[in-house]
Amino acid sequence: MSDEPQFPSIPSLGDALIRKKKMEEKKYSIIKCKSCKVKNERLFQEGDYVFKKLIDEICSSCKEITLYICEIFSEWKIPKKE
Numbered sequence: 039m040s041d042e043p044q045f046p047s048i049p050s051l052g053d054a055l056i057r058k059k060k061m062e063e064k065k066y067s068i069i070k071c072k073s074c075k076v077k078n079e080r081l082f083q084e085g086d087y088v089f090k091k092l093i094d095e096i097c098s099s100c101k102e103i104t105l106y107i108c109e110i111f112s113e114w115k116i117p118k119k120e
């Protein structure tokens with residue numbers, strides 16, 4: 039007989055941590071046109087920030103240079119096995 043205390047097992051927490059390590063964070067920027075209100079999303083690029091004006095890109099819809107970043111968000115994705 040042992041005097042060791044019985045600890046309750048908490049397997050779910052460990053599993054979640056391992057799962058998160060295997061995932062990768064993908065960041066996106068949502069680009070909006072001030073002129074025609076069209077929204078597009080693309081991968082986040084270095085230097086992106088909310089309300090940044092994109093002076094060297096034209097709107098694919100109305101051809102105006104009135105694009106700006108209206109939102110930045112990130113997503114956790116499981117990397118595909120190639």
Ligand SMILES: [Zn+2]
Pocket residue numbers: 071072073074075076097098099100101102
């Ligand atoms: Zn536009």
